[in-house]
Amino acid sequence: MLKMLILRIIQSIPVLVIVGAVVFSIAVALPGDPSLIILGENAPEVERQRIRLELGLDRPVLVQFGDWMFKAVQGDIGKSYKTGEPVVSVLAARIPVTLQLAFLSMLFAVVVGVPLGMIAAIKRNSWVDAVVSVLSVSALAMPFFWVGILLIMLFTLKLRLLPPFGYVPFSEDPVQNLRFMIMPVLTLGSAYVALVARQTRAAMVQVLSSDYIRTARAKGASELRVVTVHGFRNALVAIVTVIGLQFAGMMGGAVVTETVFQLPGLGRMITNAIFDRDYGLMQGGVLVVVLGVIIVNLLTDMAYWLLDPRIQR
Amino acid sequence: MTDTRPVLAELQDVSVSFTKGNVTAHVVDSINLSIKEGETVALIGESGSGKSVTSLAIMHLLPRAKIDGKIMWHGKEGARNLLALSTREMRSFRGGSIGMIFQEPMTSLNPLFKIGDQIAEAARLHRPVSRQEARQIAEDSLRLVGIPEPRGRLNTYPFEMSGGMRQRVMIAMSLVCRPALLIADEPTTALDVTIQAQILELLRRLQEELGMSMLFITHDFGVVAEIAERIAVMYAGQIVEQGATQQILENPVHPYTRALLNAIPRLDKRSARLASIEGVVPDPRALPPGCRFATRCQFAVPDLCTSQPPPLSELQDGHAVRCARWPEFARVEYA
Structure with missing residues (x-):
């Protein structure tokens, strides 16, 4: 286990370097001069030159990249061009918001989606299965911002139960924090409920037709035991895979959701940083997202290891 | 010599059909079969003849099927119809009084659980034993089926074992509760020939030691001769011939039985090519009105064979055949 973990961490390093290079090149290639953003459009050339020198933008691109990487390894990923705040401290304030949103959304998706998928698999080709299937497709087809607006109309305008947006x-x-979080979580989570339910159904249908399920029935196990102990354990690998993979995609949804509900999270921070040409902040933000995806993949691999003895030996 | 052993299980007019939309497939049609205590009965036939479905029907393991008739079980508590039992009652039979092993040892064990736990589960489902006792039972069970170092083996996973070993584990698991009847659904088909012989030998030894009855399902007459006392030949959902193993092997009457026996490659008879039976088993959704084998039978005659389904007629004690022309064939020596 430890060996695999170390190996995987070492394997992640080139991924981080490559992503860092890509993010850095995009920032360099984008039009717009950071000095203008910081000083305003009518700033005198002398001042702009001073800012460029201060930010090190006068140096060759490769040197800038090397310097940025070198500092990044030490935990210093620069300052926000706009506010001058260290990127790390901005991120430190934003990460918990997105983390909470993503975690609660996935929790919601799993708690609702897995049982739905299991029921659909057990009662496959019945009306229950059809209802779950129609709901899943509908949930997947609805864009996040639209779901968000519908929820605000229902819970805020009609029922007057929840604040429309904000964050504590x-x-x-x-x-109050959870009250603010309910609608974003429902918005982001609903599509993942559908994905998880569909994946669970597919995995369970396949597992329930296996020979070892027939064996479990033949030795006298109850249907509940057959489904939950023998069936679910085997379907879990496929379900964990979809959760792990979707986590990366969830960041895209988080950007929209955070914007609709005005949550001060990473997604909104990166969007704003791009609009502000605040490359320092943007690079830091993207780097954190990539790191998050790498960590989730690592956790997924560890989950496989725990779930399937065939991987352990 | 008359057999005085009491009957243990009796299939009375058992039919199994599957309906999808408005099409019904009659996969098993009015089977009558009895298994005595300590007896081994073989059910033999091609793929699609309904032999596996019959065995699964006994176990109630056909969730989408309609099963008619009676399956009488003459246990210690008197006679009961298995088909009339509640789900809970039937569960106590599955793995309790009736054990079952399957064709595919490679996939029949749960890949994620240690074999010790899988065997112990079978014990704990039927007997009020502690975890520790169940583990001991599992160990004893592995020893019974000839697995060396059974204690250490408890902690292995199925993927760490060969097909033959896994089939031994399956047998160990099915015997944990000392069933009165073991249903073996083609237990050797997926195995190498040498392993096949070992498993057959094991089953025969266990059957003798434990005094259980066995319903042995196979398509292989070579296997049948080794293990069965009585044979029932199935074709397209019906029993077309049944009798003592000797009667069937030495004096087969039904053209299908003869064709099956001819299909076994033999070293003492030189022939240019392997014998086969032309054609396929008829579609259970559209069965012919007369004899079901008529479409493939080289002796079929119009009207006699194609208009009326032939009844199962008894030639002599216990030897019965479902063929309209049986009196002619019975006189012709089979060679």
Whole structure:
């Protein structure tokens, strides 16, 4: 286990370097001069030159990249061009918001999607299966911003139950924090409920037709035991795969959701950084997202290892 | 010599059909078969003859099927119709009084659980034993089927074992509760010839040691001769011939039985090519009105064979055949 973990971490390093290079080149290639953004359009050339020198933008691109990477390894990923704040401290404030949103959305997707998929698989080709299938396709087809607006219309305007948007850290006011989070989580989670349900159904249908399921029935196990112990354990690998893979895709959904509900998360921060040509901040943000995806992949691999003895030996 | 052993299980007019939309497939049609205590009965036929479905029907392992008739079980508590039992009652039979092993040892064990746990589960499902006792039972069971170092083997996973070993594990698991009847659904078909012989020998030894009855399903007459006392030949969902193994092997009457026996490659008879039976088993959704074998039978005559389904007629004690022309064939020596 430890060996595999170390190997996987070493394998992640080139991925990080390559992603870093790509992000850096995009920032360089994008039109717009950061000095203009910082100083305003009518800034005198002398001032702009001073800023460029300060940011090190006068040096060759490769040197800039090497310098950025070198500092990044030490934990310093630069300053925001716009505010001058260290990127790390901006990120530190934003990451928990997105993390909470993503985690709760996935939790919602799993808690609702897995049982739905299992029921659909057990009762396959019945009306229950048809209902789950129609709901899944509908949920997948609805864009996040539209679901978000519908939810605001329902919970805020009609029922007057929830605040439309805003954010309070969980540590300050847990109840209010969760009230702010409900609609974003429903918005982002609904599509993943559908994905998880469909994947669970497919995996369970396949597993339930296996020979070892017949064996379990032949030795007298109850249907509940057959499905939950013998069936679900085997379907879990496929379900974990879809959760792991979708986590990366979830970042895209988080950008939209955070914008609709005005959550101060990573997604919105990266979007704003791009509009502001705040490349320092953008690079840091993208790097964190990539790191997050790598960590989730690592966790997925560890889950396989725990779930399937064939991988262990 | 008359057999005085009491009957253990009895299939009375058992039919199995599957309906999808408005099409019904009659896969098993009015089977009558009895298995005595300590007896081994073989059910033999080609793929699609309904032999596996018959065995699964006994176990209630056909969720989408309609099963008619009666399956009488003469246990210690008197006679009961297995088809009339509740799900819960039937569960106590599955793996309890009736054990079952399957054709595919490679896929019949759950890949994610240690074999010790899988065998122990079978024990714990039927007997009020502790985890520790169940583990001991599992170990004893592995020893019974001839697996060396059974204690250490408890902790291995199926993927770490060969096909023959896995089939031994399946047998160990099915015998945990000392069933009165073991249903073996082509247990050797997927195995190498040398392993086949070992498994057959094992099953025969266990059957003798434990005094259980066995319903042995196969398509291989070579296997049948080794293990069965009585044979029922199935074709397209019906029993077309049944009798003592000797009767069937030495004096087969039904053209299908004869054709099956001819299809076994033999070293003592030189022939240019392997014998086969032309054609395929008829579609159970559209069965012919007369004899079901008529379409492939070289002795079929119009009207007699194609208009009326032939009844199962008894030639002599226990030897019965479903063929309209049987009196002619019975006189012709089979060679």
